[in-house]
Amino acid sequence: MATRQQQAKKMTAKRVKSTKEKIYNCIRGLISFDYINSQGNWNISKIARDTGTSRTTVYKYLKEMK
DSSP states (O other), X not given: OOOHHHHHHHHHHHHHHHHHHHHHHHHHSTTGGGGBOTTSSBXXXXXXXXXTXXXXXXHHHHXXXX
């Protein structure tokens, strides 16, 4: 049995992985052009709304993916 600290780290890693997958699927899917604004940048608010995450989380993971 894992300690509380180990369990918390495991659950955090699982949550991070699922969040990254949501964002990646959103920007790499068939309708990814819907998430690009008129200036050619990603529309952070729209991605956050559709994936159910916060804007800061989307911004952080988009920076990592580039």
